Amino acid sequence: MTLRVAIVGGGPAGIYAADILTKSETDVSVDIIERLPAPYGLVRYGVAPDHPRIKEIIKALGRVLAKPEVRFLGNVDFGVDVKLEDLREFYDAVVVATGAKADRELGIPGEELTYGAADFVSWYDAHPDDPQEWPLDATSVAVIGVGNVALDVARVLAKTGEEMLTTDIPDHVYEGLKAKTITDVHVFARRGPAYAKFSPLELRELNHSPNVEVIVHPEGFDVDEHGMEHIGKHKAQKMVLDTLANWVGRDPVGKPHRIHLHFAEAPVEVLGRDGRVTTLRTERTHSPNADGNVEGTGQHTFWDVQGVYRAVGYRSTALPGLPFDERSAVVPNDEGRVLDLDGRPIPGTYVTGWIKRGPVGLIGHTKSDAAQTVEHLLAETTPTATAREPEAVDAYLAERGVDVATFDHWERLDQHEIALGEAAGRTRVKVATREEMLRAGR
Structure with missing residues (x-):
């Protein structure tokens, strides 16, 4: 049977x-x-x-x-x-x-003012069950996290709408990215650079945009004996560290958008007014032992940002x-x-x-x-x-x-998206609503 x-x-x-x-x-x-x-x-x-x-x-x-x-x-x-x-x-x-x-939470005061990275990803990937609008009227924003999703979010926030128009994004995503006013994206890591979870390729690609400059800030960019021991066991993270080290202290070349990478800075509070973020407060950290966990040093910094994105993992x-x-x-x-x-x-x-x-x-x-x-x-x-x-x-x-x-429906939708892309000189244009997806599938 x-x-x-x-x-x-x-x-x-x-x-x-x-x-x-x-x-x-x-x-x-x-x-x-x-x-x-x-x-x-x-x-x-x-x-x-x-x-x-x-x-x-x-x-x-x-x-x-x-x-x-x-x-x-x-x-x-x-x-x-x-x-x-x-x-x-x-x-x-x-x-x-x-x-x-769903997005994991940070567990800090003011978190209700932040955006979840997964929600932003769903927006720019045109998930049919998510809204088609996204607020991008800030000048400076923060991204919390050191994984590939954090890099994706930072890169999309920093790149121009015209750069993204070569991809499969539909019109509403292009219009949103085209109208955004963001010039600076600050990415924060609780731990030092030896523990960054970016993949080497994803990190290197961050530096490929003609419009985006990557700035690795030297403050907190320390690798102690525990960090050296850690990268000795993880080849990929050593490659990441080597790339980051090459970028520390580079002379700026004047690109219009910037991604700032900050290490050993833990978010402790999000401040806002009238439901909007005005400031992120972080605390400098250090690793007291070999387990990679961090402790606060009591040294706080207030960052002038108008948006905070949580990219600390899915749930x-x-x-x-x-x-x-x-x-x-x-x-x-x-x-x-x-x-x-x-x-x-x-x-x-x-x-x-x-x-x-x-x-x-x-x-x-x-x-x-x-x-x-x-x-x-x-x-x-x-x-x-x-x-x-x-x-x-x-x-x-x-x-x-x-x-x-059915799968037959999907194959018809797939061909429909490819045809939309061909008409626009692209590989594909994604259909953004459930109703249109079902109609194209029929």
Whole structure:
């Protein structure tokens, strides 16, 4: 008997799980249930538009979705259009792979005045469920964080709208970036440069814009014995440190926009007036021991900025019908088996990706993560579904009035976006609203 599996989430984690399932010796039928009318999750809606190279992974993911054993059911909202108990009627196992889209918090006074990096990324990546306006009327802004998302946010805030017009951004994003008044973007790291989490390539690309100057401030740019020990164990971070060191003290060349990198400066308070940011207060830090943690020195600096962006990590959110650990922001699990409140595995219920392990790791981690979950699923799952035919799911969704977007719909939308791009002399122009996505897919 064919094993029926539902995967909730059409990003890389869910698609990799589908790929591993279909390559197993077990006869399987997989439905990928996705809230949006388009697949690929954060590859489509989390990668900066001026990094099309990274989106090449979509080609490999698309080959999985095109497999005859796999169906894509887009525009289906888990918990609204279909509940977990409903899925148990149609599937022998359910794998949740919904990732992480919310922003982690800083936990400092005035945080309510700040912007989440994930929200800004959703805006410039034209997420169909997010507003099409974004306030960009500041002159100087701060970005808190030292990961690649922080670099993406800083780079997009600093670059001109004309530079970004070569990418897949739709008109409303271009108009917003074209009208922005930002000249200076200050990026703050709590720790020293030896602990920066930028990837070497992402960091070097920061310096490629003809309109943006990168300034590494020497204050706080110290590498003590603990930092040297750390980079000795991490080759990529040594490459990052070498790049940063080459930029410290460079003579300015007079470009109109600047990205300032500040190390050993921890945000402690955001000040504002009439609901708008006026000042960020930071405290100089130092690392007292080898664990990389920092302590404040009591030396404070007040920065004249009109906006603050939090880029300190993504966070998963709770899902209807599933337990959730608010502290670690994951679904409690044992190697992908979802655990109930008593720590016992819930039959036929699994997780993979960031909702399983937290928002850490690269694509390679996602593949191995999915393999671990699928191994347990195949070893433990027996046929339990009572309505086993795919048509039963289709009929259920049709009765509820759900306008399902299939993989055929996505391929038509994909071609529509490529055609829009060709007309504008670009590779693609992204469709920005759910209604237009569904119309183009039809």
